[in-house]
Amino acid sequence: MNYAIIAAGEGSRLAQEGVARPKPLVLLNGVPMIKRLIDIMMSCNPESLSVIVNEQMTEVRSYLEGLELPVPFNLVVKSTPSSMHSFREVSREFPSTGKFILTTVDTIFRQEEFADYVKAFEESDDADGYMAVTSFIDDEKPLYINVDANMTITAFRDNPWDGVKYISGGIYGLTPPAIDILDSCMAKGVSRMRNYQRSLVEGGLKLKACPFKKIVDVDHAGDIATAEKFINGD
Numbered sequence: 713m714n715y716a717i718i719a720a721g722e723g724s725r726l727a728q729e730g731v732a733r734p735k736p737l738v739l740l741n742g743v744p745m746i747k748r749l750i751d752i753m754m755s756c757n758p759e760s761l762s763v764i765v766n767e768q769m770t771e772v773r774s775y776l777e778g779l780e781l782p783v784p785f786n787l788v789v790k791s792t793p794s795s796m797h798s799f800r801e802v803s804r805e806f807p808s809t810g811k812f813i814l815t816t817v818d819t820i821f822r823q824e825e826f827a828d829y830v831k832a833f834e835e836s837d838d839a840d841g842y843m844a845v846t847s848f849i850d851d852e853k854p855l856y857i858n859v860d861a862n863m864t865i866t867a868f869r870d871n872p873w874d875g876v877k878y879i880s881g882g883i884y885g886l887t888p889p890a891i892d893i894l895d896s897c898m899a900k901g902v903s904r905m906r907n908y909q910r911s912l913v914e915g916g917l918k919l920k921a922c923p924f925k926k927i928v929d930v931d932h933a934g935d936i937a938t939a940e941k942f943i944n945g946d
Contacts, residue, residue: 713830714810715753716762719746719772719817720791720798729933736765736772736817738930741940744775745817745930748943752823753813754782756830762805764788764798796905800898803891815883818930820939825924826883832922833885839864840889840917843909844881848926854879855906857921865919868909880909881927889917 723735731738736746743751746763753761760783765772767789776787786805792798799814806812811833821844833842843865845857857878858867868880893915897908912919930939 713757713834714760714762714806714812715758716764716799716802716806716812716814717746717749717753717817718764718795718798718802718814719769720764720766721795721816721818722766722768725931726933731933731936734769734772735930736769737775738936740820740930740936741943745820746772746776747779749815749817749819750779750781752826755823756827757834758783759810760784760786760805760807762786762788762802764790764792764802766791794903794905796894796897796903796908799905799908800894803894806888806891809888811885811887813883813885819882820928820930820942821881821883821924821926822943829883829885829922829924836920838918839920840887841912841919842885842922843919844883844885844924844927845878845921846881846924846927847877847879848928849879850928851879852931855909856880859921863921863923865913865921867913868906870906878921878923880906881924882929883924883927884909885922889915893917 719736737744788802790801856869856872856876860866893911897911928939928942
């Protein structure tokens with residue numbers, strides 16, 4: 713599996729709340745957030761890893777350049793206006809064939825659930841993508857997901873409705889056709905990941921929803937303790 717991490721955000725909310733470290737290097741139980749994520753990916757049949765950081769993150773860049781990894785490592789240093797633009801930049805490093813999994817550096821999940829998700833995606837031969845979903849809602853602006861009886865995603869919605877069960881978990885398992893749609897979205901000026909995901913469905917790609925019990929994001933200083941408790945099984 714090819715992996716990618718978007719770590720190009722400024723982490724401004726954390727900084728405003730007194731967190732001195734750049735977001736990717738925020739410690740969770742003593743381990744930098746990005747290192748924990750890389751370690752999980754490196755335990756799940758990796759073929760390559762690509763990471764994008766912004767041009768101001770010199771400390772993060774130095775940290776990543778000092779890592780010794782068992783697979784080809786592509787580090788992209790570029791400031792972008794959005795996570796979708798970061799996705800486009802880092803996607804240039806993906807192999808032309810094969811599957812890849814992309815997430816942001818502040819997406820926190822349990823290793824065992826991620827391993828099951830990777831295995832399901834690897835073994836799938838009838839889907840263009842596997843998207844992590846969760847019924848645990850801890851996001852400020854969740855992206856709600858509609859699925860059919862076979863867990864195929866039929867719609868991404870900004871607002872909830874009666875019977876809604878899942879929101880996006882922010883972990884995207886995709887195949888090369890998704891990059892073609894990404895290029896089309898960029899050409900049309902689409903600038904949000906949620907609108908890109910809608911375009912995947914509108915473009916006829918078959919996306920399967922893979923449930924996680926819980927996924928949390930680290931956006932605020934108070935989220936750090938929450939993430940640590942979650943990782944520890946609380």
